[in-house]
Amino acid sequence: MSLDEIEKADEGIVESGAESSPWLVIYRTLRDEIVSHDLASGARLPSEKQLCDRFSVTRMTVRRALQALQHEGMLIARKGSGVFVRRVPPCYQITDGKRFIDNITAPGDSVLTHTLSIKRERARAEEAEALQLPRGARLIVITRLRLINDEPTFLNVKHLPSSYFQNFDDIYAQRQSVDDVYRHHGIHDYVRKETRITGGFAAEGQAQILGLAAGAPLLLSQSLNEDSAGRRIEHSKGCWPLTAVEFVFPGQRESIDGTIEGFAQ
């Protein structure tokens, strides 16, 4: 991991030895087998009992190791069924921009969007403030799941003021694209007004959708779009498996030939 250097830099303060208790051995062994693709993504692990035999320990010791790997999002256990490899940790780079997720760096990656629900709701305090609407204003609420290379990677809820998008459902049903909805309603240009990033933990529903263990750590993103007239047109919240992505925010003064990157177009 990229920050292991911090530890190296400070070995004078704390040394992290090559200590090894039985569960740590199991943890490291399985982790290496996952990273090296000896255990393929999606594959089922040997059952806990088989692992007990292999490592000559009891189930609780095996489970200690499996639990750590689940927390890190590498494994997901399905009750009654088995434990499965979830993710070989490549980390996608996301550049903040208008289409948040559409600028995955590697061009060969597949991105699939699943619309889970479209609802109407009334603005609560939070959305009202973010969108600069009165509390109780009508909102369109879209919940979507994005799969990158077939791994569920981004769970997203968008809030849009109903009043700006009278024909939302028709257009969205046709194209599955919020940008097309914008265009159809006369919004041909808009700006990312603000982006926020923090961390949190997966509630049961989120975990299930993302294929993670309940309580798994997440990256949480929030963004706000504004049209050229200064109207707040979208408030979006989303969550990602903790190590699935790296957000890249380019600085403001990237002046090549006089224009400002992220500002032009």
Place this chain on the structure above:
Amino acid sequence: MSLDEIEKADEGIVESGAESSPWLVIYRTLRDEIVSHDLASGARLPSEKQLCDRFSVTRMTVRRALQALQHEGMLIARKGSGVFVRRVPPCYQITDGKRFIDNITAPGDSVLTHTLSIKRERARAEEAEALQLPRGARLIVITRLRLINDEPTFLNVKHLPSSYFQNFDDIYAQRQSVDDVYRHHGIHDYVRKETRITGGFAAEGQAQILGLAAGAPLLLSQSLNEDSAGRRIEHSKGCWPLTAVEFVFPGQRESIDGTIEGFAQ
């Protein structure tokens, strides 16, 4: 497939207290006592054995609950000593800017910086590329820990090209400020060239310094500063307890009176 939980993404493991196994009851009870300050920050919890008596379960069941709370950074166990409350989860907002951490929103908060080490190293591939230097170039490496309201909150390693800062040690020793070092070397203006954010897990050394359990989830930040001549003067990496901060990135087109926020000055 109810997704409404995404609204309270940073809640904890499970909500809607429908289901309850013994360890979940303990988890929720202790979590509530921490959040409500019945258990003060820094206080020692009753020993595991006492909790066993209180909840009428065995130690493994108590530990199951404690483990979840440790993972979320609310508790930290010290072997031989006890389990202590670490953090009542207020989340500081950090606005990305020149002085990364100096713009904590709440003005009443205390910020204390601890310089852990200052070393000289040779640039490895990563730093060389980031700073646009030849591999093996001389670097100054500063490791610092920042406490916010006495909680260790930000562990940070800065890499600076030695060649730009001949008098680094003297100036830094006097003022403990990298900005002052810049000024003393004629750099009165610089820009945040890029910021990256992702997530990861605490190595043992990091965990100990931050007062977290080993393997606890972290927010990882990376930033790059450039002076007005376009020289890369600083590459900084850091890690934060997952829920300790929220990064706020204002959009580029915040045009008030014709200037671009984050660009002027």
Place this chain on the structure above:
DNA sequence: AAGCCTAACCTGTCTAGACAGGTAGCGTGT
């Protein structure tokens, strides 16, 4: 009074079982 030492206490880890509840596949009966 200062310092050492020991005993009590605490967490970390592991063993060896047990039962509950979910899953999937196999075989039987229709």
Place this chain on the structure above:
DNA sequence: ACACGCTACCTGTCTAGACAGGTTAGGCTT
């Protein structure tokens, strides 16, 4: 051929106890 039900297997959780190793405070020695 198909549907159903049963069974074997799997993970989730809990019990009851054990030992190892770190911490701390109180008592003893000097």
